[in-house]
Amino acid sequence: xxxxxANVPRALVLAGIAFAIGMFxxxxxxxxxxxxxxxxVVAAREFSLLVLAGALLFYATRVExxxxxxxxxxxxxxxxxxxxxxxxxxxxxxxxxxxxxxxxVGIQQDTRILGMLASRPAWLIVLIAVTAGVSEEIAFRAIxxxxxxxxxxxxxx
Numbered sequence: 001x002x003x004x005x006a007n008v009p010r011a012l013v014l015a016g017i018a019f020a021i022g023m024f025x026x027x028x029x030x031x032x033x034x035x036x037x038x039x040x041v042v043a044a045r046e047f048s049l050l051v052l053a054g055a056l057l058f059y060a061t062r063v064e065x066x067x068x069x070x071x072x073x074x075x076x077x078x079x080x081x082x083x084x085x086x087x088x089x090x091x092x093x094x095x096x097x098x099x100x101x102x103x104x105v106g107i108q109q110d111t112r113i114l115g116m117l118a119s120r121p122a123w124l125i126v127l128i129a130v131t132a133g134v135s136e137e138i139a140f141r142a143i144x145x146x147x148x149x150x151x152x153x154x155x156x157x
Contacts, residue, residue: 002067023052
């Protein structure tokens with residue numbers, strides 16, 4: 001049986017909210033020092049986030065009974081992937097311009113994090129970027145926005 005968030009019992013909605021927030025807190029507690037961890041530990045952290053995001057989708061579709069489309073699971077078209085790649089490159093360029101502009105007016109970046117990223121293998125940086133995008137979209141856009149909107153009886157809330 002599939003249903004919309006409006007038909008999910010309040011206790012399940014609250015549990016979904018707790019799960020979505022708790023997954024990030026749990027990973028932060030288990031992997032507290034992201035910047036100085038070796039690549040294998042960072043990869044384990046990212047894999048943990050992906051597994052928890054998958055478990056969150058499972059919870060929403062199987063336990064809450066939400067339709068896959070209600071949690072953002074839709075057929076992906078090639079054009080969508082192309083736009084995603086194009087936007088990714090545009091954001092990387094915009095980030096570089098922002099870093100240069102900030103430095104030119106005396107705003108310093110967190111050199112520890114930037115140094116950590118510069119010293120990491122490219123595959124790990126890609127994994128971090130993909131994991132952040134996937135896990136945050138699932139937790140925030142697919143779950144939290146709709147669940148909190150359901151409790152408040154207003155998506156705008």
